Amino acid sequence: MKILLVHNQYSTTGGEDQALAREKAMLIQWLGEENIFEYTVSVNDYSKWQILRSIFYSRTQYCNVYDLVKQHQIDIVHVHNYFPVLTASVFKAAKAAGAKLVHTVHNYRWWCISGNFYRPTVGICTLCVDQKNFWNGIKHCCYRNSFLQSLVAKLAYTYYKKIGVFEWIDQFWVLTQFQYQQLIKLGLPVDKLQLKPNMLDPATFDAAEFHATQQATIQAMPNAQRKGFLYIGRLDAEKGIEYILSEWVKLSEQYQLTIIGSGSLEAALKSQYNQPNIIFTGALPFDQVNQYLQKAQYTLQPSLWYETMGLTIIESMQQGTPVIGFNIGTRPELIEHGKTGFICTPHQFIRTIQLAAHYPDEDYDAMVMNAKAYAQNFAPDLIMAQQLHLYENLLSQ
Template sequence: MKEQLRILLVNKFYYPRGGDCICVINLESLLRRLGYEVAIYSMSYPQNLPCKTSRYFASEVSFSEGVMGKLKATERLFGTGDIVRSFQRMLDDFRPHIVHFHNIHSYLSPIIVKLAKEFGCRTVWTLHDYKLLCPSYSCLYQGEICEACFTDLTQVLRRKCMKGSLLASALAYGEALWWNKSKLQRWVDTFVCPSSFMAQKMRACGFDYSKLEVICNFIEEDKLVALQSIKSDEPDSEPYYCYVGRLSEEKGIRLLLEAAQSLPYQLYIAGDGPLSDELCVKYASGKIHFLGHLSSQEIVWLVSRAKAMVIPSVWYENNPLSVIESLCMGTPVIGSEVGGIPELIREGDGCLFSLGDKEELAEAITAMMTASNIDRVAISQRAQSRFSEGRYWEALKKVYGIEDKIC
């Protein structure tokens, strides 16, 4: 009988900071319930969840600290400092068969992929953003979609894409040159792309298509059980639509608020971010309500009773969990026709509007708010089947290559 399969999950943070972290936490829970031995490797951080392997974590780095702190963070970018020693100890003691990487740039380092490969592990890397194609992650320049670095990495320097800083952009440029496509493809067995859109961009930029697998994100079983108990048809004092997410430029929140000002319907905004204070001052009104950060339970309550959820992004969204969760609650989605969003919103699940088109967005909101034939039960049932743990695991276990292994 073969020894129990050991799987190491790696992400730069280990708390529900964003979609990447939530995906890792959900995957850890799934793998443990399936009976696999699972460990976590991350960066030490005060908000991390309790973890048995935290003693192995890389030390915390920050690019906003003093000179010594910045030097330490710069070392981390290029895979030097304590990262090699701490990850090697993790490998030596846990001895994983599979290492599944998620977001590792900057606060960890791709050097750990090389170490895992040399240790003899199967290496899988789920891509949550476009860092391997765009040194500044987002494929945006001055608020517009940009693919300049797909063919010329020097553009990140010329345009000072990283925070408008020449120094930060130079570091991003150097990082992209050092951790180049040739190296990464030698060390990674499979890149998991949560959307076909991302896989197409990876292939267009020269990544080996045989190393790319498209596996959509999933919603955890516990949340599905909770959603099934929700009575979303309970009447509200007044119908409303909502936005849940980060209040930042790439999310298109300004576009939504501009459209909302011209409409008579109630809009609830859940989330915070760098634009929070500015937007509250400018747009808060009797029909636009800023709720700030909400708990998971509060978000479920808000979204499940909304007439629609709006995803107005102006960047290449990959595979947003907000769309998946909204559909699983039976709430239709009005989404920007960009990135991986159109793959999630099928006929009957909501509608799409042209990227950046305020008038078209306003028309879509009006149509959804006045619609009387939306089958929320059907939306929920379709979504819960499409985004289930079972569907995700059937695809992932092939990537892991464990169909014939005994655990």
């Protein structure tokens, strides 16, 4: 079985890039390096004019993917992100070259040009789907906060659908049950949908610890040794960072919040929330993030959009750090209230933080154990076995 992974990197590294890197590492481990191929481009390597000129169809990207499939006799082309450089051309190339085609749906851009069904002024927004109105996403400048770029993006996606991209794709892979149900509502056929979540980092996953956790023999870090709350993610509006900071200032200074990440709001937030109990570290390497996770009492997941999964949730739980998340999108599926963390509405946030900070030690230690045990559902070997099973079933059709 030969697999070609195709991906359009964003300007900054994010969860999709991490998911792809982990997937590739495990595929090489299971199938051998000689059977795994990757074709990746980066937005940073192209000018806006180059992207605009080929956003509807790229002969270059078509030929590159087509030639790779033919040259290496690829069985399955697995596309992750494809916009804006690769475009729908790579889907067409894969099918024309005779490969089976899998697409992991990491966001909702097929139906919402912002990709996340979210507008800063209103929160969750599904106008384009509900009203089937071509102009909503354009007039609200939903793509990169630009009218012109939103117009081009909307035209491009309208064109992609018109030429039949959904017909070319053999399987759409989704990351959570919530996303699965959303895509059914959005009109994707059930027989083309497969649920396959992201995995934990193979480089940090300890197989021995996995078995020990299954037997409930791991000793949880005592509550007294864990201090403070941790936010990990982009500092952008849809991630909810502005909201939790506006609420955090209502708490006393004994409540410490450490913020790991960077983004469009970083400078403004640092300036506005310059106080002893709010610490900005900027973006950090993954190993340093894990060190913070091992010492934190809780991780916060306050995203205001649906999300398609939320890697930081399972990565936190892997380190035995319970997660507090808003009752939006995928969070209630991944966090069991009172067992692996807490679920609350944004209006309940402060009260939940106060409750969590003073949670009884015995109950907190049980929560740590539960979180570790739940994270093992995303063990690299388990997820890769599932992925290869899906590949094999697809090839047998």
